[in-house]
Amino acid sequence: MKLTILGGGGFRVPLVYGALLQDHAEGRVTHVVLHDLDPARLSAVTRVLAEQAAGVPDAPEVSATTDLDEALRGADFVFSAIRVGGLEGRAHDERVALAEGVLGQETVGAGGIAYGLRTVPVAVDIARRVARLAPDAWVINFTNPAGLVTEAMSRHLGDRVIGICDSPVGLGRRIARVLGANPKEAWIDYVGLNHLGWVRGLRVAGRDELPRLLADPDLLGSFEEGKLFGVDWLRSLGAIPNEYLHYYYFNREAVRAYQQAEKTRGAFLHDQQARFYAEMSNPDAPAWKVWEQTRAEREATYMAENRETAGAGERDEDDLSGGYEKVALALMRAIARDERTTLILNVRNQRTLSVLDTDAVIEVPCLVDANGAHPVTVDPLPGHATGLVCAVKAVEREVLAAADSGSRATAVKAFALHPLVDSVNVARRLVEGYTEVHPGLAYLR
Template sequence: MRLTILGGGGFRVPLVYRALLADRGEGRVTRVVLHDVDAGRLAAIGRVLAEQAADVPDAPAVTATTDLDEALRGADFVFSAIRVGGLAGRAADERVALAEGVLGQETVGAGGVAYGLRTVPVAVDIARRVAGLAPDAWVINFTNPAGLVTEAMSRVLGDRVIGICDSPLGLGRRVARVLGVDPAEAWIDYVGLNHLGWLRGLRVGGRDVLPRLLADGDALGSFEEGKLFGAEWLRSLGAVPNEYLHYYYFNRETVRAYREAERTRGAYLRDQQAGFYARAARPEVRALDTWRRTLAEREATYMAANRAASGDTGGRAEEDLEPGGYEQVALALMRAVARDERATLVLNVRNGATLPVLDADAVVEVPCLVDANGAHPVAVAPLPYHAVGLVTAVKAVEREVLTAAESGSREAAVKAFALHPLVDSVTVARRLLDAYRAEHPGLDYLA
């Protein structure tokens, strides 16, 4: 089976390859094609993968190319993890938003809108090329903003594109661990949009054990989301929110922490990864060891500004430093589709009738049953009104981004910024768009 990875020079590609190396099942991936627009990054990641495979018999063969059409032809699965504008673009997104006093995170708020506006046209072009060159391939989308990009690609590929994210998996694992439950034995009642969802229950043997967690103050304060949101707020919600909801529930504190930080997250990663790629290009350096050290630093500093805003100065727990697991989600998804090994995964898929407050084509993040025919969202309980308000507001923003990307309408782009719950003024929305257009040539299409 052939897997094509778009964004194949990306820093997290070795995580995917590590998962593939551990898969010895029948029908496994035997060939990996890396595609990237940057040949230098491809070469560096290629060295890391070669060192990973050195002592593994029958490791999947790896080839690399900067030709997109060549990469797509013959693919059984296409894993999309591109970053339009690179980490320099992410850093600029954050800087522009913070200058206006609003959040610039890459998937949430003004930064997420800006990232979506320059990514959607590229993603739609990729979807069209997949449809023409590999019409039987399944596309697994990890490109951010993941829900928005998956919905854009689904307009071309239908249900053959499925979005993945490691956040729901990580949240479910942490809650299960605190409760002494095996995550593999638990049903995670999780629902929302990408980076905007809530874990509402954890069922073991048909019994919901989440109320036991919510009643235990010490247990609530022992894991990452409990420290971020606080026991009182989690009890008030009766659920455990995705970590990205911290940007909504504690927006003032987070913006202040971001503005006071020495560097934004994007600027930190831009500088850190530039150092990694420079070192990995040197022939005397062991690229895999360098990658591992860089990864450990990256994971240790994840959401550091949010932890500071919540008063948590203790750093991440040791068990949370292992990367989130999106590569396990991707592998489980490929196995389920390719081998008909049925699995239950939280995925980004078209809504159908799952959430009545959204239309059938809206991409949502919910538990799905996956088999050889793809991912099928399961029925979920209705959202409470506070969640309905956020979900529908953010979906309206996503739709304006899609309209702007399709039509080139400046008006739709301004509307996308202005309607976002974390942008507090139409005037600010107009200034944001002007500033982002000045930073990103890829937004020149917005007339």
């Protein structure tokens, strides 16, 4: 099978390739095509993969190209992990928002809207090319904001585009671990949108073990989300929120922490990865060793401002291993080999959540087989969660409408309607600020 990775010069590509190296079964991926607009980044990542594959006799062949159409032709799977505007764009997203006193995180609030506005047109172009050049391919989308981008692409690819995220997987794994359960044997009742979901139950052998966790303050406060949100708030919710909900529940504290930080997350990653790619320009540099050191630093500092605000301390070592690459591999194997499995994915709603229409992309457990991902029936969300999900989905729809029409007024509306943007005037200034720093938003008139 041929796998095309869009954003193939990206720093996290070796995680995906590492998962492929562990797959030796029939029907596995045998050819990986890396596509990126930057030849130097492609060269650097190709070197890392070559060292990574040393000693693996059946390692998938790797090729690289800057020609998108060439990369897509004949693909069985397309993995999309692009970053429109690069990490410099992410840093701009953060700074413009923080100057207005609102959150600039790349998927949540003002920063997520700005990122979506410049990413959706590019993602739509990719979807149209896939439909024309590789109509039988399955697209696995990891490009953020993942739910929004998946929905944009689904308008051209239908159910053949599926969004993935490692946050729900990591959350379920942590809950299972603290309860002494095997994550592979647990059913995780998770529902919401990407980066906006809640675990409402964790069933092992038919029994929901979440009430036991919520009833034990010591157990509840012993893992990442318990430290981040606090035991009392989790017990009030009666559920365990995705870590990104910290930006909603503790927004004032999060904004203050980001404003006071020496560097925003985007600026930190921009400088860190610039050092990595600069070091890779030295042909004698140990590519794999340098990549591993950089990755460890990146993972250890994830959501550092939020953890500092909550007094959560350092991340547990078990939480530093990522996980989205494992979701991607499990998804490809299930479809390619009809190895039926259950995964939490971003897919079209169909009739899963009655408060949203059938085409709205949501994040829920899905049964996956050769025909794709099928969302399972879930219980309705409680009122507070329903309101938040509906509000954020309405914002996503305004982003899609603005990207489709080029309407500046619709873009202002998207910002103004978001729960974390507190003024229409702020929304107007955000659009002005973002269009000044992002050439990719010149289409807004």
